[in-house]
Amino acid sequence: MENTALQRGIRFFVGVGFAFVAVVGACSADPRDYRIELVEKTVKAGTGAIIRIRLVNISSKKSVADADILVNALDMSPDGMADMSAKTVPMQSNNSEVHEFKADLAMPGRWALSLEATIPGESTSLRDKLLLRAQR
Ligand SMILES: [Cu+2]
Numbered sequence: 001m002e003n004t005a006l007q008r009g010i011r012f013f014v015g016v017g018f019a020f021v022a023v024v025g026a027c028s029a030d031p032r033d034y035r036i037e038l039v040e041k042t043v044k045a046g047t048g049a050i051i052r053i054r055l056v057n058i059s060s061k062k063s064v065a066d067a068d069i070l071v072n073a074l075d076m077s078p079d080g081m082a083d084m085s086a087k088t089v090p091m092q093s094n095n096s097e098v099h100e101f102k103a104d105l106a107m108p109g110r111w112a113l114s115l116e117a118t119i120p121g122e123s124t125s126l127r128d129k130l131l132l133r134a135q136r
Helices: 004-027
Strands: 032-038 043-044 046-057 068-076 080-087 088-091 097-107 109-118 126-135
Touching: 032 109, 032 126, 043 046, 043 068, 046 109, 068 088, 068 097
Parallel strands: 043 126
Antiparallel strands: 032 046, 046 097, 068 080, 068 109, 088 097, 109 126
16 A cells, blocks of 8 residues: 555645645735835934834835834944933824934934834834934
């Protein structure tokens, strides 16, 4: 009954193949498919600087509407001043794809912006750290 054993073997491998496709399919919606971007990488240093952020789908290159973006930290660690931090205040934006924050950037230089995005339809959030330049 070698034939039956062979058929069973084929059925097993076909089954594994389908399971693999199912797992890959389930992973296609992943926070890693997205990227958090600064609309402007350079802003004016001083009080009331406006920082604009968007969430982009990497493959379609389209901005995602109605994502929830939180600023966890904003500090000058890229310039060796981790102690120099700034508070951010979320602003009302009339564009659902652009998130605005107001911050007082005490000095020009490089600031690190730690962000967390909650993506509609995704169970896990996306965390990222972006480099923001403040100019005089
Ligand atoms: Cu500083």
